[in-house]
Amino acid sequence: MRISDNIFPFFLLAFIIISGASSAFSNNDFLECLTLQFQKSNSESDSIYTPKNASYSSILQSSIRNLRPASNSTQRPIVIITPEHESQIQAAIYCSKKHGIQLKVRSGGHDFEGLSFVSETPFVLVDMRNLRSISIDTDKKTAWVQTGAALGELYYTIANKSRTLAFPAGVCPTVGIGGQFSGGGYGMMSRKHGLAADNIIDAKLIDANGRILDRESMGEDLFWAIRGGGGTSFGIVVAFKLKLVVVPEIVTVFNVTRTLEQNATHLVHRWQYIADKVEDDLMLRLFLTSFNSSITGQRTVGANFRSLYLGRVHDLLPKMREIFPELRVVKEDCIEMSWIESELHFNNLPGESLDILLDESVFSSAYTKGKSDYVRQPISKHGLKRIWEFLIEEGEGNAELQFSPYGGRIGEISESEIPFPHRSGNIFMIEYSVFWSAEENTESERHINWIRRLHSFMARYVSKSPRAAYVNYRDLDNGRNNIYRSTSYKQASVWGFRYFKNNFRRLVQVKTKVDPTNFFRNEQSIPPVSPW
Incomplete structure (x- = not known):
């Protein structure tokens, strides 16, 4: 309908x-x-x-x-x-x-x-x-987690209960459960186990009338909406019940960086043809940034292949030689560790105590602007070279592009199963980020204009009708609701269909039913319709 x-x-x-x-x-x-x-x-x-x-x-x-x-x-x-x-x-x-x-x-x-x-x-x-309590039931492989907790706390608590249970969500330990899970929640195990929102099996929510509801009392429509429909449009989620996943006691990680002088353009181009098609146990993520080469003294671009394999190194190496021999991954590039130790590894904290996952002061803040895109056809080498020019234009380390591959379990789930619609057909997602310091904040418009120009250039290489975006990388450039007057469905659709595609229609229906006076609102919250 x-x-x-x-x-x-x-x-x-x-x-x-x-x-x-x-x-x-x-x-x-x-x-x-x-x-x-x-x-x-x-x-x-x-x-x-x-x-x-x-x-x-x-x-x-x-x-x-x-x-x-x-x-x-x-x-x-x-x-x-x-x-x-x-x-x-x-x-x-x-x-x-x-x-x-x-x-x-x-x-x-x-x-x-x-x-x-x-x-x-x-x-x-x-x-x-x-409100950050976490309870784990290892026998049933479930967890209740309050939405004030951070990812690091959830991972730490699970690891203290079991070496073979985990949860597929983001990498950054300070990200809040409430925000990430309600928008989807992508991470290093998503190709194997889906998004965080795919693994939510119950919730506790307080609605605009102050009622405390669980899955049964809120109904399946509202439960559908809060698993990927964005935070705070429908109520205040106090806690989520999660289905935990089973992981090997030992996993393998590697970080391999190649510069332009080391054939990075060819490697990134080739990566696009295999990253979403490798077996689900392997995540081949790609981070792109520019810096001054210690060899040439000139600015170059580094392509960092950051990967997690849910298995041992002796199984990984033959697979890499078969699917991506050009990268030349060798045993010395790989490290075997537990799943929870991989969280430290990907946050550049190898060897630290797991307690650091609970210390939010370790992770700094910055001035930043972000955007996102979905790629359905490989970007040409000519297009990649233009991206390199954009990266070199910004200051050293000031800009980063993350290419996160899809496929696997993500693509197997129907686009309408939850509000998050970005499923089959996507090779990878792009996260664009530009950073600057407090001293540079007077020039913030220069950095913001840079990322907008890059995003505009990329239109020819990414999804169309709509040009899709990830709601957890919220971007007001995609459109916004009016603050002082009503917003038409057509206006809200500008950003709504980018984030949710056809699921936006059902989200509006749910909103109209559960919060018709639009009590829970912001510049990109799901609006209700008025029958006048």
Whole structure:
């Protein structure tokens, strides 16, 4: 059933309430409401922070990984709430609705556009940092994890329970569970076991009416939507139940870098023909950046082939000689280790204690702009050489392209199984990133223009109609909802079909059913339709 057959000609209802324009609203009214609701639920008020609190700034800044959005924003949250109990989230929802103020939810702070912690209108921030419990059932191979936990905590907890259980999600340990899993969750084992969202079997969600729902009580439509439909459009997910996967006790990794002088152009071109077709146990990921060659003294491009094989090195080497002999991987390039040790390896922390996965201070923040694309036909050598020119144009180490291969289990699942639609037919996904320091932030537009020019150039080589993008690499250049007036379905479709393709229609239907007043909203949240 197509949404256009049943709902149009209608317009999307934004219900954006301009809090600052309402004489009925004041910060004190909201705080009084929140304090009263906390008292009713016997909750302590030390989970409430206003700009007058000494800890307010440190709480706000502590988990922001991309400094760019906050540096451009004129709005800071009028209140930060760090709930320790579900009743405190219910109180925040109740008071936000009562006083007409926007509510935002933050898990790990990795949102590329900062939509979880900045806004163009006054807002309240619910920071999930204290809701991070994890319980593992090794017999049933399942786990419950609260959405304030980070990937590193989940991996650490699983590894302490079992050497042969794992979970297929991202690599960066500080990424929040809530954000990544609700948008898909791609990682080094995705070709073997699918995305994080593919392996969610239950959830606990608080809806716009403050009800606490599990899979059975929320219904299959809403459960479908929160597994890949993006965060915070439908409610606040408090916890996910995960199906864990079985991995070998020993896996093999290798990092092999080749420069332009070492035939990198040919290797990257060849990689495109095999990366999505190798056996599912092998992930051949590719990272591209430019730097000054220690041999020639000139700028060059390095192609880093970063790989995980779910098996031993003596099995991997014959496979590499067969499928990719040009790369010339040898035994000395390979390291055998446990799956959890590979997480340290891919974060450039080899030999460190596993406890470092729990230390978020190890991982720094930066000013950055990101974009994404999907490639369905190999990029020509001429196209690759133009990419090299773009990379060399930026400062050394300031820009990176990640080529992440698809195929395997990802492509075997139907595009409509969950909202994440990027399945069969994709060779690989591109993540574009450009970084700069605080000292360079006055020149931020130069870096942003660079990545936009590169993205524009790449249009001829990537997916079309729509030009697809990954919602977890959120990009407001793809389009946005209106803040102060309603948004038409046509306008929302500009970004909606890029992220979700035809699944966008069903997401709008679910949103209209579960949150018709658009309480949970941001610049790229799924909007409801209004039958007027």
